Amino acid sequence: MxxxxxxxxxxxxxxxxxxxxxxxxxxxxxxxxxxxVAIMMYLIGAYQIAVIELSVGAGLVTVLFVFAINIAxxxxxxxLSFIPKWLARIFTVMAILLIGWQLLPLLDxxxxxxxxxxxxxxxxxxxxADLYLQVVMIFAGVISMLRLLTDEYQTRILHKEVQE
Amino acid sequence: MNISTxxxxxxxxxxxxxxxxxxxxxTRNLIRLLVGLQIMVKGAMLVLVFVGQSQGQPSLGQxxxxxxxxxxxxxxxxxxxxxxxxxxxVGTLDIADISKLKR
Numbered sequence: 001m002x003x004x005x006x007x008x009x010x011x012x013x014x015x016x017x018x019x020x021x022x023x024x025x026x027x028x029x030x031x032x033x034x035x036x037v038a039i040m041m042y043l044i045g046a047y048q049i050a051v052i053e054l055s056v057g058a059g060l061v062t063v064l065f066v067f068a069i070n071i072a073x074x075x076x077x078x079x080l081s082f083i084p085k086w087l088a089r090i091f092t093v094m095a096i097l098l099i100g101w102q103l104l105p106l107l108d109x110x111x112x113x114x115x116x117x118x119x120x121x122x123x124x125x126x127x128x129a130d131l132y133l134q135v136v137m138i139f140a141g142v143i144s145m146l147r148l149l150t151d152e153y154q155t156r157i158l159h160k161e162v163q164e
Numbered sequence: 165m166n167i168s169t170x171x172x173x174x175x176x177x178x179x180x181x182x183x184x185x186x187x188x189x190x191t192r193n194l195i196r197l198l199v200g201l202q203i204m205v206k207g208a209m210l211v212l213v214f215v216g217q218s219q220g221q222p223s224l225g226q227x228x229x230x231x232x233x234x235x236x237x238x239x240x241x242x243x244x245x246x247x248x249x250x251x252x253x254v255g256t257l258d259i260a261d262i263s264k265l266k267r
Contacts, residue, residue, distance in 0.1 A: 003169055003172045004172060006176075007172050007175060007176050007179075010176050010179070010180065011176070011179045014179065014180055014183040017183075017187075017199055018183055018184075018186065018196075018199070018200065018203070026196065026199055027199070030199050030202055030203070033203060033206060034202075034206065037176075037209070040210065041213050043169075044169070044173060044213065044214060044217050045217050045222065046213040046217065046225070046226050046229070049209075049213055049226045049229045049230060049233070052230060053209065053229075053233060056233055056237055057233065057236075057237075060237060061202065061236075061237055061240050064240060064241060065195070065198075065199075065240070065244065068244035068245075068247060068248055071248050071251075072195065072247055072248050072251040072257060073251070075256065075257060075258075081191065081192065082192070083189060083190075085190055088189035091185070091189060092182050092185050092189065093182075095182065096178055096181065099178055100174075100178050103177065103178065103211070106170065106174060106215065106218060107170050107171060107174065109170065109218035110170060110218065111169055111173070111214070111217045118223040119222075119226055122223045122227045123230065130231050134231060134234045134235075137235060137238040138234065138238065140238055141237065141238040141241040141242065144241050144242045147245050
């Protein structure tokens with residue numbers, strides 16, 4: 001019963017995030033989607049990832065979105081897409097059918113709630129390359145964040161100094 | 165846990181993927197594109213965790229989902245930084261106007 005309620009919540013929040021015209025409200029709906037996905041992960045036994053998703057997906061990313069929207073502003077953009085909406089719907093339905101066809105065999109495998117104790121060993125020892133890659137990505141994110149925080153005035157001063 | 169739980173998770177995955185893809189196809193706002201991308205990635209994360217749990221390798225699925233969470237967050241940070249800079253320099257977030265820069 002709880003799974004079904006959360007499923008409906010996830011799909012409703014995701015649809016509202018796409019449909020709402022105000023970007024700020026859209027970001028809040030996205031946070032709701034993240035929180036419900038985290039609960040779904042918790043219910044299927046992925047406790048550690050559920051906590052990480054809740055803190056990063058519903059927390060950090062939402063703060064970043066709200067911050068960026070406040071800086072960039074919520075400008076009204078005409079509701080015209082590059083491709084006709086009926087064509088977008090056809091593409092979406094085709095993609096859903098394709099994904100569904102690929103995922104259908106997984107229905108034969110019930111979810112196993114048993115935990116193996118190897119998560120930390122797998123992350124810290126067996127997948128070191130991924131770990132280093134994540135460190136590099138986090139540095140890239142920090143540099144981008146600094147760029148995001150640099151305002152236009154400082155950018156102009158920097159450009160003047162470079163030109164001189 | 166039974167087969168119906170698997171079906172519910174898979175419906176969530178397919179639904180998230182579909183909503184995210186539709187958003188990517190119809191929107192012209194740079195920040196809303198990132199919202200669509202985030203929704204799609206949440207579906208991908210959920211399926212990674214689900215496959216790990218159902219195939220008896222929960223640690224592998226969860227560690228891959230962890231990598232996806234980090235990558236997804238960095239994509240959001242870099243994308244939002246780009247969007248803010250585009251707004252400052254071009255004055256719009258409409259990708260139709262931004263694409264005219266190449267002419």
